[in-house]
Amino acid sequence: MALQLNLLHEQFTEERQRQRDPLKIGIRVLIGLAVMLVLYYAWSAYRTLQIKGRLAGLDHDWQKVEPKVTAAQKRVEELNAIISATRVLDNYIESRFFWAPLLERIAGCVAPNTQVTNFNASVDGNKGVQLVIDGYAAGREPRAVAEDFRQMLIEQLGQNSFGIQPRPRPKNAEPAETEEVVVDQVREGSPAQQAQIQPGDSILRIDNHDVKNIGDLADLSAEVELGKKINMEVQRKGRTLKLGAEVKERRANYKDVKVEFKSLEEVDQVAMLSGSHMPMARYTLAISFKSAGQGPALAVARNRK
Amino acid sequence: MKAPKLNKDQVQKLMLSLIGIVVLLYVYFSYFLGPLSKSRANALIEIEDRQSKLNGSKGEIDKAAKLEQTAKNAAARFELMKTFYPEGAPIAWFPPRIKAFFAAQKIDKASAKLDGNGGFAQSELSGWAQYNWIVDLPHTDYKQLGRAVAELENSEPLLTIQKLSVQGSHEQPQFQSVSLVVANAIMEKK
Secondary structure: OHHHHHHHHHHHHHHHHHHOOHHHHHHHHHHHHHHHHHHHHHHHHHHHHHHHHHHHHHHHHHHHHHHHHHHHHHHHHHHHHHHHHHHHHHHHHHOOOOHHHHHHHHHHHOOOOEEEEEEEEEEOOOOEEEEEEEEEEEOOOHHHHHHHHHHHHHHHHOOOOOOEEEOOOOOOOOOOOOOOOEEEEEOOOOHHHHOOOOOOOEEEEEOOEEOOOHHHHHHHHHHOOOOOEEEEEEEEOOEEEEEEEEOOOOOOEEEEEEEEEEEEEEEEEEEEEOOEEEEEEEEEEEEEEEEEEOOOHHHHHHHHO | OOOOOOOHHHHHHHHHHHHHHHHHHHHHHHHHHHHHHHHHHHHHHHHHHHHHHHHHHHHHHHHHHHHHHHOHHHHHHHHHHHOOOOOOOHHHHHHHHHHHHHHHOOOOOOEEEEEEEEEOOOHHHOOEEEEEEEEEEEEEOHHHHHHHHHHHHHHOOOEEEEEEEEEEOOOOOOOEEEEEEEEEEEEOOO
16 A cells, blocks of 8 residues: 555656656746737838838829929029129129220319320229329429329329218328318319218218218219218218208219329420420329229110210 | 656757747847838838928928029029020120120220139039130220220120220320220039
């Protein structure tokens, strides 16, 4: 009996041992894990398919729109290039120096007793103009005739749209940041004359812009809007006056005008003027200025016809 | 609790099972779930990209339409500037054109010769070149010259006069010989 019990116990132990066989447990765990992983994979694959379906839909929509968008982007690029090129070209055109108004002003200075033989002018990138004029002046005092020509050039080149001729700086004085702008002359029929500006007045402000130096006057004259009333503030004999004017025609504006003799000497020649013989002087004038802005050259051409 | 004692055979089987699990997990993540997840992540990125493109597409088309309106003047002006000069090498058409221009201004014997050419420094004008010319007017008078210069400056907006030289004639003081250095911007047509 005891032996039988003992055998039965061993049989149970063996059976239990067999049931706890690690390989079997491992295989069961593996199968369980594999099932879970397959299920998870299937769920992931389903989600991925859904996403891919959405992507295919979007791709389809995009393919419909893409040619239009690409064309629009290309056109935007083209238009931006055109806009910037046009802006640069406009600047190129607007920043040109117009020679016709200068030629006209110089022509207006040449009196019958003055002759221009050579004229050499060039403009640099900053619209600075250098000009050398050679010629002869004839008269009882030919040097004085040449000096009159120089003064006339200063007056003519210093003109602006307002019709204000500022008093020139003392000889050899450099343009200063702040200097009194005193009216030397007022052009006949000009906006300044209509506003009753007088020689000796100091220009303080034009349209709320301070006039700090002669260059400011030229710059403001170049920017003035045609046909619009402008307000000028001037000082006359210690009193500040507010005057109004209207600019109807924009003129070429030159600033920092310098007209100096490079040489002036009497020559052993005489000229026939009004039936009498007059002594002659040979001059060389060096002119320099900066262009602040100018009116359309066509207006000048029409006026001259 | 005491851990059950495992015999050698059981330890071997246990190790084998563990290796099996490790191999299964490796194969599963490397060859099945990994690529699937990667593909899904890529699809999501593409969706985001397409969506943003689609959202932006209307804006791009609207932007082009709006720019088309605002750039109307610039585009028209640009087209006009392109038509200022004919096609072909400037050396072929510029000298006859200048000659004809001054002849129309009653200044005969005008001639123009090329003095050099080069591109513009501005990147916006990459398709444009500047041609420099020397224009000689051997016989003119000051009044005619003034008119002609004014007309030239108005009719040729892409042309600038850089130098002007007037020499008086000894024999006929009323006439002058004039030399102009001019530069013009020309679009290089492809």
